Amino acid sequence: MGEKSEAIEYYDHAIALAKENGYIQEEALANELAAKFYLDWGKEKVATSYMQEAYYCYACWGAKAKVADLEKRYPKLLATILKQPQIAVNLSNTIANIASATVLSSSTSISNTLDLATVLKASQALSSEIKLEDLLSNLMQIVMENAGADKCALMLFKGNNLTLEATATSKEANTKIYSTLLQSIPVESSPEIPVSVINYVSRTNETLVIDDAMAQTSFTSDSYLQQQQPKSILCTPIINQGKLIGILYLENNLTTGAFTRDRLQVIQLLTAQAAISLENAQLYCQLEEYSHSLEQKVSERTQELTQKATQLESTLQELQRTQSQLIQAEKMSSLGQLVAGIAHEINNPINFIYGNLEPASEYVTSLIELNHLYQKNYPQPISEIEEKIADVELDFLVNDLQRLLKSMKLGAERIRQIVLSLRNFSRLDESEIKSVDIHEGIDSTLLILQHRLKNSSKNTEISIIKEYSQIPLVNCYPSALNQVFMNILSNAIDALKELDVNQKPTITIRTQIQEQKYVSIQITDNGMGMSESVRNKIFEPFFTTKPVGSGTGLGLSISYSIIVEQHRGQLNCISAPGKGTEFVIEIP
Numbered sequence: 001m002g003e004k005s006e007a008i009e010y011y012d013h014a015i016a017l018a019k020e021n022g023y024i025q026e027e028a029l030a031n032e033l034a035a036k037f038y039l040d041w042g043k044e045k046v047a048t049s050y051m052q053e054a055y056y057c058y059a060c061w062g063a064k065a066k067v068a069d070l071e072k073r074y075p076k077l078l079a080t081i082l083k084q085p086q087i088a089v090n091l092s093n094t095i096a097n098i099a100s101a102t103v104l105s106s107s108t109s110i111s112n113t114l115d116l117a118t119v120l121k122a123s124q125a126l127s128s129e130i131k132l133e134d135l136l137s138n139l140m141q142i143v144m145e146n147a148g149a150d151k152c153a154l155m156l157f158k159g160n161n162l163t164l165e166a167t168a169t170s171k172e173a174n175t176k177i178y179s180t181l182l183q184s185i186p187v188e189s190s191p192e193i194p195v196s197v198i199n200y201v202s203r204t205n206e207t208l209v210i211d212d213a214m215a216q217t218s219f220t221s222d223s224y225l226q227q228q229q230p231k232s233i234l235c236t237p238i239i240n241q242g243k244l245i246g247i248l249y250l251e252n253n254l255t256t257g258a259f260t261r262d263r264l265q266v267i268q269l270l271t272a273q274a275a276i277s278l279e280n281a282q283l284y285c286q287l288e289e290y291s292h293s294l295e296q297k298v299s300e301r302t303q304e305l306t307q308k309a310t311q312l313e314s315t316l317q318e319l320q321r322t323q324s325q326l327i328q329a330e331k332m333s334s335l336g337q338l339v340a341g342i343a344h345e346i347n348n349p350i351n352f353i354y355g356n357l358e359p360a361s362e363y364v365t366s367l368i369e370l371n372h373l374y375q376k377n378y379p380q381p382i383s384e385i386e387e388k389i390a391d392v393e394l395d396f397l398v399n400d401l402q403r404l405l406k407s408m409k410l411g412a413e414r415i416r417q418i419v420l421s422l423r424n425f426s427r428l429d430e431s432e433i434k435s436v437d438i439h440e441g442i443d444s445t446l447l448i449l450q451h452r453l454k455n456s457s458k459n460t461e462i463s464i465i466k467e468y469s470q471i472p473l474v475n476c477y478p479s480a481l482n483q484v485f486m487n488i489l490s491n492a493i494d495a496l497k498e499l500d501v502n503q504k505p506t507i508t509i510r511t512q513i514q515e516q517k518y519v520s521i522q523i524t525d526n527g528m529g530m531s532e533s534v535r536n537k538i539f540e541p542f543f544t545t546k547p548v549g550s551g552t553g554l555g556l557s558i559s560y561s562i563i564v565e566q567h568r569g570q571l572n573c574i575s576a577p578g579k580g581t582e583f584v585i586e587i588p
Contacts, residue, residue, distance in 0.1 A: 004041065007037065008037075011030060011034040011037065014026075024057050024060055025061050028054050028057030028061060028063075028066075029054075031057060035050035035074075044077070047077060048077045048080075051070070051078065052077070052080070055070050055078055055081060058070065126142065126277045129281065130280065130281055130284045131281065131285075132278075132282060132285045135278065136166040137166070137180050137182070139166075140152055140154065140167075141168070141180065142270060143248065143250070143267065144168050146263070146270065147234070147259070147267050148252060148258050148263060149250040149251060149258070149259075150169065150170050150230075150252050150254065151169045151230075151251045152168045152248070152250050153168075153192065153193050154247075154249075155187055155193075155246055155247045155249070156245060156246040156278065156282075157246060161186060162198070162202060162246075162247070163184050163187060164183060164190045164192065164193060165246075166180060166181065166182050166183065167180070192224070193224060194219060194224040194233070194249075195222065196222040197219055197222065197225075197233060198235065198249060201236070201247050202237070202247060205244055206237070207236040207237065207264070207268070208233070208234070209259050210232065210233040210234075211256050211259075212231065212257070213229070213230050214229055214231075228251075228253070230251035230252065230253050231251075231253055231258065232251065232256055233249075233251050233259075234259040234264065234267065235247060235248070235249045236267060236268060236271055237271075238274060238278065240275035245275060246275075248267070248274075320541040320542070350419065351416075354412040354413070357405065357408055357409050357412060360405065361409075364401055364402065364405060365402075368398050368402075371394070432477075434478060435473035435475050437473060437474075438481065438511065438521065439468055441478060441481055441482045442485055442509060442511075444482065445482055445485040445489055446464060446489070448486070449486075449489055449493065462496055462507060463504060463505065463506045463507070465507070465509070467508065467509065467510040468511050469510075469512040471512070471513055471519055474519050474587060476587060477567070480567075481567070483559070483562065484559040484562050484571075484585065485523075487555035487556060488523050488556075488559060488585075489507065489523065492507050492525040492581070493507075495528065498528050499526070506526050507524070508522075508523075508524045509521070509524075518569070518586040518587060520584060520585070520586050521584075521586075522582060522583070522584050523582070524581070524583075525581055525582075526580045527581060529576050529578055529581055530575045530576075530581060535575050538573060539556055539560040539573075541557040542557075543557075559571060563586075569585065569586050570585075570586040571584070571585055571586075572584045572586075
């Protein structure tokens with residue numbers, strides 16, 4: 001008894017799981033096996049209940065042969081079902097509900113009255129489609145196959161507007177070859193359907209069957225009916241959850257009374273399932289449109305953000321260039337004014353000194369000659385004069401005074417050269433393009449940097465090697481070009497600070513003509529060089545490898561702007577770690 005109780009529990013559990021998960025064939029088989037179990041046990045009443053459930057499930061599954069087999073093998077258990085008359089189809093139910101609630105008196109009546117297997121198969125085909133276009137095509141095909149129509153039209157509501165979405169027609173008479181056209185036009189604008197018939201069904205929500213369309217006086221004024229003159233018409237609403245979502249129109253052009261009650265039931269069963277499938281497909285279509293719209297909006301927004309980021313980056317670069325140009329202009333202006341002011345302040349007194357040194361030298365020479373003449377004519381001066389001569393060391397004074405005058409003249413000349421270099425470097429009066437000797441600009445810059453060249457690298461003077469070629473005057477902005485020389489040479493001096501003590505720091509400056517088109521200035525140091533990542537950034541504004549407070553990072557950026565943008569030339573850097581650095585300036 002314990003094993004039978006356990007078996008009963010397993011049968012019921014299997015039936016419940018199959019039903020819960022929609023496996024109707026498994027549910028049918030489990031009920032049949034449970035019925036056989038109770039028959040073997042001698043409990044016929046219980047077996048009857050399970051066998052009838054199995055019969056229902058096999059019928060819903062469309063297994064007509066199995067239904068016939070059960071009728072033949074267990075007529076006593078199925079007597080109640082087999083004696084019942086055919087239950088009318090409830091048109092408001094879905095196909096699944098109808099199939100489970102409708103019991104057919106025999107397998108023959110299934111074929112003659114309502115081909116349940118065909119309807120179920122059609123229902124499954126419709127319910128499996130989620131894309132609206134595919135669903136419309138399948139629906140039109142299924143309706144045409146089961147309705148005996150020559151033409152079918154499907155209309156759906158879009159908001160409050162009824163639109164013709166699809167039409168299907170027979171390609172050849174008495175064949176199952178159909179042509180389906182998907183479209184979306186307002187019903188009132190379509191010449192392919194009887195608008196008056198469609199409006200009637202839309203207004204009443206009732207199925208309209210016209211056995212003889214030309215004899216029906218209510219719609220004879222319809223222009224479509226007058227032109228096409230169909231024989232039979234069936235027009236039925238498609239309703240889902242009490243809401244009219246569409247209308248299905250069918251016509252037969254060969255026979256009157258083509259749409260019988262049986263065919264009407266089939267069509268209404270199909271439209272009941274179609275209503276659900278259409279609603280789902282429309283929701284899926286809306287979801288796809290929303291997804292596509294969202295994806296498009298995201299793409300547009302991403303593109304917009306990318307464009308804005310590009311614009312911001314471009315604006316930032318422009319601001320940096322403008323800032324560097326302003327700093328350059330201010331720096332050049334301040335430096336020029338400072339240098340010019342210093343040069344002017346020094347130049348005036350040094351010219352005064354230099355101009356008076358020559359007369360002073362002549363005066364001293366005259367006094368020395370006079371002293372020699374006095375000593376010649378008065379070799380025995382008084383004791384007081386002799387004491388004074390000895391006290392001042394007259395012979396030393398005469399010789400040293402001439403040496404001092406010569407030294408003063410050399411110093412004044414040196415100061416004049418420095419002032420001239422400062423004036424050449426600033427060139428405040430040369431803001432326009434002029435033809436100049438670039439060697440003078442380089443030499444002036446070196447003169448200004450002379451103190452750094454002597455005290456730059458571990459008390460070792462930096463050696464300057466000049467390899468100047470014979471080049472013509474160059475059309476350029478002299479002051480700006482001198483600023484480039486100053487920036488590059490200053491960086492070279494800074495780079496040589498880290499040079500090994502055993503190496504002699506050297507800066508080599510070469511000038512030459514390139515292809516008779518460019519003047520090339522190459523400034524090379526034998527310092528530590530730089531990595532590729534640093535080299536790729538050295539011309540960017542505010543980039544510097546120096547400690548905080550030791551540089552602005554604008555020198556080379558300004559130099560690049562002066563050569564490339566102002567002079568339409570090129571400024572390149574060649575460097576590698578441990579191999580020094582070379583800057584190549586090319587000016588057309």
